[in-house]
Amino acid sequence: MKNYEKKSLFTTISLFFIPLLILASVVLYMYHGDKVKDIEQNILYQMKDYTFDFKGDTFTLDIVQDDKQKKLFKIYHCEEGLCAYFQIPTTGPYLLKVIYDKKNYEKVYHEFLYDIFKFSIVIFFFLLFISVGFAIYSLRPMKEALRLLEDFLKDLIHDLNTPATSILLNSKLLRRRGDFEEIERIELSAKAISSLYKNLELITPNQISKDEEISLLELIDGKIELLQKLYPKILFTKNMQDVTIKSNKNAVDRIIDNLLTNACKYNKKNGQVIISTNNKKLIIEDTGLGIKNVKKVFQRYYKENDTGLGIGMSIVKQLCDILDINISISSIVDKGTKVELTFN
Incomplete structure (x- = not known):
């Protein structure tokens, strides 16, 4: 693949892949936020069930003063981990504080992050595969046009050498009849054409000794x-x-x-x-x-x-x-x- 083809390929891949990657990142970020809310909401319902029979060691309990700022049946992030407050069936100004240990929550959260990371890797390579396929497909017309142009140049180079050589040979024959300034100009112009021919011949140079x-x-x-x-x-x-x-x-x-x-x-x-x-x-x-x-x-x-x-x-x-x-x-x-x- 030639340098300009590589440059066009990478540019097309970038123009297609980067917007898709940004869009996928936004979607994953929104999914992450919703999933975290779902995890916390699920833990909150487990806390509520726990207040009925206090069975199991998933949660710990505490009795705290009701200061009117603590909302009932709502997840809070506290020093111990996740906690929620529930009404005690008494007439005293106290609330029941149910605590979900911080280490347990981090374990659940990290498991979720690992799952979303694996999913992100799959999405990344899927989008990259689509982008490469799209780039290759979109560059096909350009490659065909360039191939036709290169074929045309090869034919042009081949046809250009013959008249340039003929002009040089005939100008040398004319010199035998007389040395004129016009003949020298013709020779110089023919040499300029020959130089252009040599440049065109080396547009795509191969390995040379x-x-x-x-x-x-x-x-x-x-x-x-x-x-x-x-x-x-x-x-x-x-x-x-x-x-x-x-x-x-x-x-x-x-x-x-x-x-x-x-x-x-x-x-x-x-x-x-x-x-x-x-x-x-x-x-x-x-x-x-x-x-x-x-x-x-x-x-x-x-x-x-x-x-x-x-x-x-x-x-x-x-x-x-x-x-x-x-x-x-x-x-x-x-x-x-x-x-x-x-x-x-």
């Missing part, structure tokens, strides 16, 4: 050469050592390509991109527009303007996770963004 030797300096130089033609007004500044890492070259190429392209695309006019290394850390800084919500930047299809598809940074995060590369982003709006890649 990490055993290739990669020179970061060589990789960065190749990217700068291309991006300098696409963004001639951007100033690239390098402060790099020739760091070599062991990873997957195609995947690292995709990560750096997306980060440098974003640094150029969302930069200011005559802006700057600064690339540096520090041991096994690659740092890419720009003087661009900045990111308003850094926490959402890795979410698929999230974008803060009308340009782009919103998949590049999602792919970057997926590839970083697979390759055990730590990525961190800090940004200030209208000042720029800093991305740090730490290679293990």
Whole structure:
């Protein structure tokens, strides 16, 4: 199950399960109150029966002064436990106090609590089962729609590669007849389409190998050469050592390509991109527009303007996770963004 499917499933379960749980809790609370009253009322009737023959050792007796505040035939919670007052068939100002021992009452009450606890556990899992079933059923149309979308993307990716490759090959053939600026523009546009194709191809990356030797300096130089033609007004500044890492070259190429392209695309006019290394850390800084919500930047299809598809940074995060590369982003709006890649 994919991450967005898990998130949708848990959200749907919560939205259905929590209200049901609250409703069940209210019902159980009301049931608890009524049941406690029933237990006390039953004990009160047993007390009344006890006053007729005084048989058994369930209750104890006491004679107390009648102060007109003690109501007859009513349960009170007293220090000894439960007690009730009954009229003595005499003319004196005294009442008969019948006492139900506190320990006995606590035993009955705890037995009732244990029963209601077992019932609550059953209700809890029953509601959870219903909620999970409802969530799975309600997500079926979404999963079907996403499956169709993924199939469409796979077909689109397959069909996109052919014309992009054809344009690049034909532009190289045209160069033999003459070197024109228009041909270079066509090549750059075709390479941009090819880069988009590679991003789409890695929307759902599988497990990839990490055993290739990669020179970061060589990789960065190749990217700068291309991006300098696409963004001639951007100033690239390098402060790099020739760091070599062991990873997957195609995947690292995709990560750096997306980060440098974003640094150029969302930069200011005559802006700057600064690339540096520090041991096994690659740092890419720009003087661009900045990111308003850094926490959402890795979410698929999230974008803060009308340009782009919103998949590049999602792919970057997926590839970083697979390759055990730590990525961190800090940004200030209208000042720029800093991305740090730490290679293990």
